[in-house]
Amino acid sequence: MSDPLNKKERCPLCGGLNRCQSETPVSSRQGACWCRSEIFPVALLAQLPESERNSRCICRGCLKAFQAQQDKP
Template sequence: MNCPICNQPNECGIPAVQENGADCWCFHENFPKELLQQIPTNKRGKACICKRCLLANEDSLKT
């Protein structure tokens, strides 16, 4: 699957969760409202935001 913001592979761990019960990296992250609002309406709830977009958002808040 691809990230709904940057359209790059999102490294989703959900298939691993379903297969062996492992956690996905995103289960332990906080996704700010401002970042979630960047997802196009037609892609909401269909794919995970990637770690790159999450980290880029965090970096933009620091500057």
């Protein structure tokens, strides 16, 4: 059975929902996307396959997990 969700609604790293407002139909948007106020490190973006870069959004969970990993001594 295929996933009814649009591929762009899924994080390319974990497959979870990315909750990107940019991928939400304009009539359903609830303001600016959460990702607009975040900084996505180059090292995190480099984990994406070339074909997924600039085409799918990383979820907040993957961003926060990466940041936490970077903060470890």
